[in-house]
Amino acid sequence: MNATTADLRSWLTGSLRQLCDQETTSGREDAGLPALRALLQGLGATIHEQPVAEGRTNVLAVWGRPRVLFSTHLDTVPPFLPPRLEGEVLHGRGTCDAKGQIMAQLGAVRRLLAEGREGLAWLGVVGEETDSAGATAALGLADRLRDLRVLINGEPTELKLASGQRGAQHLCLHCAGRAAHSGSPELGHDATWPLLDWLQRLREQPRPADPRLGPEVWNLGLLRGGEALNSVPASARADLLVRTLPGSTFAEEARRLAPPEGSVDLRLDEPPDRYPEIPGFEHAAMPFGSDAPTLRALVPDRTVVLAGPGSIRVAHTLEECLALADLEAGVDLNHRLALHFLGD
Known part of the structure; x- marks a missing residue:
């Protein structure tokens, strides 16, 4: 592992543990706001907070005039399971669903910014595990996202692009x-x-x-x-x-x-929803739902991708976990997807 790779792993692991240290089960998502704000500020983002209900706030981070929007959810299912690192695997609630998605997406943003690219945004919504109130409210942010080419929604898909959802x-x-x-x-x-x-x-x-x-x-x-x-x-x-x-x-x-x-x-x-096939990426059917059908309305032509590291097989279980190698592969996947849609 070279110095650059080691630095990325250290940043990803430390940041993910900080996010997972906070209990953000549906209805109390704001408990994670301080750690999330610090993370986004460290990446130089312009941050917009959108109150949805008491103790529940959507977060939009912007770098330039967004063309690519990453998104995932801030809430987790109960019970809270504090994070613990065992070898090269981080265990705990939210590690793959969906705080691991946050880090895989922000890791890609970090790399893109280092390459001198902008036109990026990241959106964290509340309530995906229960009422999807955050996704519905987020449609009110459309005026800030008029130039979007794609929404990349993060869920544990084992690094494959969902062909749609039932x-x-x-x-x-x-x-x-x-x-x-x-x-x-x-x-x-x-x-x-x-x-x-x-x-x-x-x-x-x-x-x-x-x-x-x-x-x-x-x-x-x-x-x-x-x-x-x-x-x-x-x-x-x-x-x-x-x-x-x-x-x-x-x-x-x-x-x-x-x-x-x-x-x-x-x-x-x-209703069920189908997602476009993107050349050069592996696709598969997924057994779960997400906020993607609602959030894709933020994109003028409704282009959406549903993908991320980790497996739905361990999400919502007492064995929820994410291998650090998969987290890094998620950064690579999101980086490739963003470059495909930035197109320059």
């Missing part, structure tokens, strides 16, 4: 029954059995697949029924999260397969 539907399936004493169940109507049968019918339905987005899948996230052990349940509910493909019929199938006492409430319906 949509998201939250369906609430509800069955109504009639309560009765458990000793006389014939006097009531148990709401849980028709719900379980309904879910089984849904499980038996084949799901489509898309060559660029992957398979349509659904998750039974919450299942509730009854009020007491010795009472026949008068109500039962299942909450499903469906990762949808274009033309999805899942919600219609759920209604078609419903029992007489069943109803379907569609609580969330975010």
Whole structure:
């Protein structure tokens, strides 16, 4: 490792540990603002802060008149896991999702600035893990970003460019029954059995697949029924999260397969999105969602890239981590992407 590489690794590792030292679970993102401000000031950025809610602030950093915008999110999922370095791997909450993305992007900015390039911006948004309030609010920054050619959104994609992302539907399936004493169940109507049968019918339905987005899948996230052990349940509910493909019929199938006492409430319906293929970069389908579909509206022609170091397999787990070699490779990837779109 030469002196330049060693200096970069030291800066990346130290800065990432400082960011991960702060607990910024969704709703308390501002706990990380002091460390983030210091990092951006050290890179000579012009900083704009956009309050979104109490304790939640978007951050836009600008170098010149931006043509390339890097972006990722400031919040993490609970629980907070303090960072620890084990050999060449940094463990802890946010290491890959998404504070590692911050450093991979700012590392590329640092290198581009050293090469005498400007026309760059970096955006950190709040709430990606919950309500995406930050991404929605960030559209109000469009006047500062009129010349954008691309948005490069950072998520752990194993250094591949996402070919797109599936949509998201939250369906609430509800069955109504009639309560009765458990000793006389014939006097009531148990709401849980028709719900379980309904879910089984849904499980038996084949799901489509898309060559660029992957398979349509659904998750039974919450299942509730009854009020007491010795009472026949008068109500039962299942909450499903469906990762949808274009033309999805899942919600219609759920209604078609419903029992007489069943109803379907569609609580969330975010459409799938496809991203352009960039020559010279590896692409792959990704199993997760992001703020990219919202934030791409900041770019006049909506060009967006979703990419970054780390793996979604460890994000949101107690084993979240990022290898330092992958972090450095993320800097290289973001540097190459920026040069492709700066085009000069």
